Amino acid sequence: MEETKALIQQRRDKLHEIREFGVEPYPHKYEPTHTTSVVHRDFAETQETPDETQRIRLAGRIMTKRDHGKSSFAHLQDSEGRIQIYVRRDKVGAEPYLIYRRFDVGDIIGVEGVVFRTRTGELTVLVDAVQLLSKSLRPLPEKWHGLQDKQTRYRQRYADLIMNPEVKNVFIKRTQIVQAIRDMLNAQNFIEVETPVLQPIYGGASARPFTTYHHTLAQSLYLRIANELYLKRLIVGGFDRVYEFSRDFRNEGMDRDHNPEFTMLELYQAYADYRQIMALTETLIANTVARIHGTTKIPYQEHEIDFTPPWRRLTMIESIREHSENLDPGALSADALYSEAVNAGVALAGDESKGEIIAELFDAFVEPKLIQPTFITDYPIEVSPFAKKKPDNPAFVERFEFFISGMEVGNAFSELNDPVDQRQRFIEQANRLENGDEEAFMLDEDYLRALEYGMPPTGGLGIGIDRLTMLLTNQYSIRDVILFPQMRPES
RNA sequence: GAGCCGUUAGCUCAGCAGGUAGAGCAUCUGACUUUUAAUCAGGUGGUCACAGGUUCGAUCCCUGUACGGCUCACCA
Numbered sequence: 001m002e003e004t005k006a007l008i009q010q011r012r013d014k015l016h017e018i019r020e021f022g023v024e025p026y027p028h029k030y031e032p033t034h035t036t037s038v039v040h041r042d043f044a045e046t047q048e049t050p051d052e053t054q055r056i057r058l059a060g061r062i063m064t065k066r067d068h069g070k071s072s073f074a075h076l077q078d079s080e081g082r083i084q085i086y087v088r089r090d091k092v093g094a095e096p097y098l099i100y101r102r103f104d105v106g107d108i109i110g111v112e113g114v115v116f117r118t119r120t121g122e123l124t125v126l127v128d129a130v131q132l133l134s135k136s137l138r139p140l141p142e143k144w145h146g147l148q149d150k151q152t153r154y155r156q157r158y159a160d161l162i163m164n165p166e167v168k169n170v171f172i173k174r175t176q177i178v179q180a181i182r183d184m185l186n187a188q189n190f191i192e193v194e195t196p197v198l199q200p201i202y203g204g205a206s207a208r209p210f211t212t213y214h215h216t217l218a219q220s221l222y223l224r225i226a227n228e229l230y231l232k233r234l235i236v237g238g239f240d241r242v243y244e245f246s247r248d249f250r251n252e253g254m255d256r257d258h259n260p261e262f263t264m265l266e267l268y269q270a271y272a273d274y275r276q277i278m279a280l281t282e283t284l285i286a287n288t289v290a291r292i293h294g295t296t297k298i299p300y301q302e303h304e305i306d307f308t309p310p311w312r313r314l315t316m317i318e319s320i321r322e323h324s325e326n327l328d329p330g331a332l333s334a335d336a337l338y339s340e341a342v343n344a345g346v347a348l349a350g351d352e353s354k355g356e357i358i359a360e361l362f363d364a365f366v367e368p369k370l371i372q373p374t375f376i377t378d379y380p381i382e383v384s385p386f387a388k389k390k391p392d393n394p395a396f397v398e399r400f401e402f403f404i405s406g407m408e409v410g411n412a413f414s415e416l417n418d419p420v421d422q423r424q425r426f427i428e429q430a431n432r433l434e435n436g437d438e439e440a441f442m443l444d445e446d447y448l449r450a451l452e453y454g455m456p457p458t459g460g461l462g463i464g465i466d467r468l469t470m471l472l473t474n475q476y477s478i479r480d481v482i483l484f485p486q487m488r489p490e491s
Numbered sequence: 492g493a494g495c496c497g498u499u500a501g502c503u504c505a506g507c508a509g510g511u512a513g514a515g516c517a518u519c520u521g522a523c524u525u526u527u528a529a530u531c532a533g534g535u536g537g538u539c540a541c542a543g544g545u546u547c548g549a550u551c552c553c554u555g556u557a558c559g560g561c562u563c564a565c566c567a
Contacts, residue, residue: 006536007501007518048525064527071524088524105517118525142502142516144528149502151559163502206567252566253492347564359567367567383567401567408567439566488558 011137014102018132021099025135030110032059037080043115043123050116050126058083058125059110059133061162062103064143072100073124076111077162084124085111091128099132105143106136154485167480170473173292174481177469178245180288181265190241190267195230197223197247203447204228204386206439207250210260223249228386228460229447231268232415235458236450243267245465256477257407260486263465272459273414274398278375281402281410281461282309285373285468292472300405300471303371311402313375316362324365329358337361355380355395370403379413385425385441387413404471412461419451 018025034042034056043054060076060083070089075082089097091113103109112129141147146163153160153167161168182192200219202209204226214221227246234242249261269277286296289307296307314322317330324344329337334354341357342348346364348357358380366376379399381389387397398414416422426448432440469481479485 005501010518066526066529067523068526068529069523071526073526073529075527084527086525090524116525118527120525120527122525122527124525139501139517144516145503147502148504149498149559151498152502154559208566250566253564255563255566256561258566363567379567411567490558 007139008137011104011135011139014104015135015137018099018102018135021095023099023132025132027131027133030059030131030133031057032078032110033057035080036060036076036078036083039083039115039125040081040123046115046117046123048117048119050114052114055112055114056125057110057112058085059108061108061136062105063140065103065105067101070097076109076125081165084118084122085113085127086118086124087111087127087130091126092130096130100130103132104136104139106138106140107132108134108136151487154479155487155490157483170469170475170481171483173473174465174469176292177288177472178465180291181284181463182245184284184287185241185243185267188241190243190269191239193231193234193239193242193244195227195234195244195246199224201442201444201446202226203441203444205248205250206441208252208439210249210251225250226264226462227266228462229444231266232455232458232460233447233450235268235270235415236453236455240270240456241268254486256479257467257470259466259478259482262478262482265463265465266460268415268458268460270456270458273457274377274400274412274459277412277459277461278313278377278400280459281375281412281463282307282311282373285463288468289472298472298474300474301476303405305372305404305471307373311373311375313377313400315378316358316366316376316380317378319366319370319376320358320361322366323369324361327361327365329354329361353380353382355382359383367403367408368406371405373402373404375400375402384413385429386416386422388416388418389421407467407471408464409467409471410461410463412459415455415458415460417451417455417457419448422451423448 015025036058039056039058058076058078060078062074063077063082064075066073072087074085074087076085087097087100092100110131110133111125111127113125113127116124116126118124141159141163147153147159198221200221202222202225205228207225209222209225212221212223224246225248227244231242231244244266246264246266247261248264251260252258254260286307286309289296289298298305321328327340327344332340334357337354337357338348341361346360348360352360377400378390378396379387381395381397384397384399387399390396390398399412401408401411403409416425426441426443429441430443433442466478466481470478473481475481
């Protein structure tokens with residue numbers, strides 16, 4: 001149906017006419033000598049008269065076209081930018097010009113010629129040979145307003161990228177962010193590894209998994225919700241510093257900072273504790289910001305975020321004291337804390353432990369207010385089954401998360417390496433799993449076996465790469481930093 | 492999962508106490524060899540998301556569905 005629509009049919013007709021001239025509309029290759037940005041740089045001094053000895057070949061997509069009888073102006077867009085071309089019948093010849101007249105906005109062409117400046121001052125390629133490289137059959141969005149509709153932008157990211165150069169910049173920056181982190185970690189002798197995405201037992205985070213099935217093995221497998229337990233197996237095996245940019249999958253809701261699949265950097269460093277990881281974290285991120293922006297103070301939405309170390313750090317208890325109205329979880333019994341929390345409007349089921357209530361209070365009162373980079377330390381043990389207890393207070397663990405603009409961006413702890421303690425924590429989780437908590441952990445005997453061989457004291461860190469990219473590119477939604485965000489099927 | 496808002500031409504958007512729709516750009520025809528949101532003249536293009544209901548009559552009012560956006564919930 002759609003294929004017969006008038007605009008597409010017109011282009012099919014032109015395609016046919018072009019073939020009748022003996023021209024192949026989809027040739028196999030073209031060899032440009034320049035890109036648009038190189039032309040703009042190398043010919044910056046060029047005036048109205050072209051230097052006939054400096055011939056160039058450019059390839060790109062026609063983005064505008066203004067026909068004037070026996071001549072025509074157009075703009076060509078390549079991966080780096082745009083440049084105007086000027087096609088004249090007396091330069092390219094009568095028949096090639098007839099063929100050119102059948103080119104449309106959206107077509108990909110190659111041009112050859114010299115560079116000059118028009119009387120309005122625009123650097124322009126005076127074309128004496130033009131070749132179709134790919135005929136476009138589908139009209140692009142309008143040249144002035146571009147493509148606005150979010151649904152179309154997400155579903156047809158290719159069209160979004162053609163029409164909105166700032167979108168492309170976001171994704172280039174995303175790659176640069178990952179590259180910057182990778183470079184710094186490599187320079188510190190971290191080893192980048194790859195661990196299973198398909199896992200027989202999921203773990204390392206609290207989340208519902210995606211489940212799939214392996215026919216030959218006749219068993220269920222899970223898409224990883226984290227790669228934590230595999231990286232720590234590698235620490236056991238003697239890799240003292242490992243990391244992985246891990247695509248993780250969580251079968252949960254979608255909103256401005258959650259996508260069902262997302263990217264997490266996890267790293268583990270043997271012989272370090274969470275304090276060292278804290279120092280590593282702020283350095284890593286501040287240096288990344290500086291490398292991308294040339295400064296450590298950048299705007300995000302309505303705020304200016306200052307990434308300059310050291311970041312503020314306070315314990316979870318302190319943060320609740322600071323941001324709630326006189327709630328001091330440290331001084332209250334579990335029952336008293338429960339009443340206070342309910343009075344303060346926190347939704348609780350009633351069966352929460354004290355530590356879980358503390359975590360809920362933090363989520364309700366503190367998290368949204370943490371705009372500047374802030375480390376929150378010392379989490380309740382109940383919500384931290386892989387973290388080592390505080391030596392002086394076994395109700396809490398050596399753990400921190402860091403928050404920016406009200407978003408949790410990273411999570412770290414001194415890794416629990418006592419296999420007996422770890423088994424006990426697994427058993428508590430297994431009970432919750434039996435009671436229907438789909439997000440509780442499965443008991444992972446193989447992981448416990450690894451710990452029984454002995455894992456050195458280790459610090460571990462996870463950083464949400466999508467959220468970090470949102471912050472460093474000033475994007476409001478995670479969908480704007482994921483090339484192909486999850487969408488419901490069209491109709 | 493809930494609430495609110497949206498869905499009109501290829502794109503960006505108007506519109507209507509309820510009387511079967513408009514603009515700009517794109518597209519088509521013609522003119523035009525330094526234009527640039529080119530210009531000038533004349534055309535084409537719509538199941539007004541989908542399905543019901545109310546009505547003499549529905550793009551408009553009502554209900555449902557689909558998809559999307561925002562907020563909330565879930566998600567450490």
